[in-house]
Amino acid sequence: MEAEVLAEIAREVSVCTRCKLHHSRKRAVPGEGPANAQIMFIGEGPGFYENEQGRPFVGQAGKFLDELLQRAGLKRSEVFITNVVKCRPPGNRDPELDELQACGAYLERQIAAINPLVIVTLGRFSMARYFPTARISAVHGRPGWVGGRLVVPMFHPAAALHQPSLKEAVLQDFSRLPAALEHARQAREKQRIEEEKKNPPKSQQPIQYTLF
Numbered sequence: 001m002e003a004e005v006l007a008e009i010a011r012e013v014s015v016c017t018r019c020k021l022h023h024s025r026k027r028a029v030p031g032e033g034p035a036n037a038q039i040m041f042i043g044e045g046p047g048f049y050e051n052e053q054g055r056p057f058v059g060q061a062g063k064f065l066d067e068l069l070q071r072a073g074l075k076r077s078e079v080f081i082t083n084v085v086k087c088r089p090p091g092n093r094d095p096e097l098d099e100l101q102a103c104g105a106y107l108e109r110q111i112a113a114i115n116p117l118v119i120v121t122l123g124r125f126s127m128a129r130y131f132p133t134a135r136i137s138a139v140h141g142r143p144g145w146v147g148g149r150l151v152v153p154m155f156h157p158a159a160a161l162h163q164p165s166l167k168e169a170v171l172q173d174f175s176r177l178p179a180a181l182e183h184a185r186q187a188r189e190k191q192r193i194e195e196e197k198k199n200p201p202k203s204q205q206p207i208q209y210t211l212f
């Protein structure tokens with residue numbers, strides 16, 4: 001069961017010592033949401049309040065993310081929200097390369113278990129996993145296919161919150177998210193039909209008569 005896989009990852013993360021961020025963490029923040037979520041949001045890393053509560057996006061940026069989700073017609077309870085690093089970088093500094101690499105395996109396992117239709121990256125660190133050379137100012141809000149999954153890079157809510165021009169852009173980008181989700185749904189359905197044509201389920205296979 002995917003939910004059990006996610007619970008197991010959360011258990012491992014809570015006692016993980018794979019990178020130096022474990023020294024200063026109070027609570028690890030594995031992420032939260034349903035195992036069958038169609039959309040996954042990947043932020044940067046826990047901040048002060050997330051480190052206190054063990055939950056993602058519960059501070060100011062989180063309040064703004066709630067507003068953005070609403071803009072996209074999504075409930076927080078139906079999406080999965082996590083970060084590229086699960087423990088708070090001291091003083092909210094950027095996550096470092098060794099930390100991103102150490103923590104990446106957890107994120108990969110979460111993505112594999114959830115198998116979301118759409119991944120939304122929040123900020124440049126999660127964007128870089130999928131579009132390593134892209135500039136966020138050029139590609140924000142534009143979905144791209146990566147490894148059979150639709151990935152939409154968005155400005156980080158914390159950055160957008162205090163910059164009026166970015167705020168307007170991120171609000172607009174989120175209002176287009178339902179269209180991206182629908183596009184991904186149709187693509188997956190088309191793929192399912194193609195595969196079924198190649199490999200019809202047993203009940204639909206023509207009966208093979210034998211001579212005897």
Ligand code: URA
Pocket residue numbers: 029043044045046047050055056057058059061062083158
């Ligand atoms: N910012 C992030 O990137 N992630 C959180 O969980 C909270 C704030």
Ligand code: SF4
Pocket residue numbers: 013016017018019020021022028085086087099102103
């Ligand atoms: Fe482990 Fe990730 Fe926390 Fe580093 S940030 S200690 S890799 S859970």
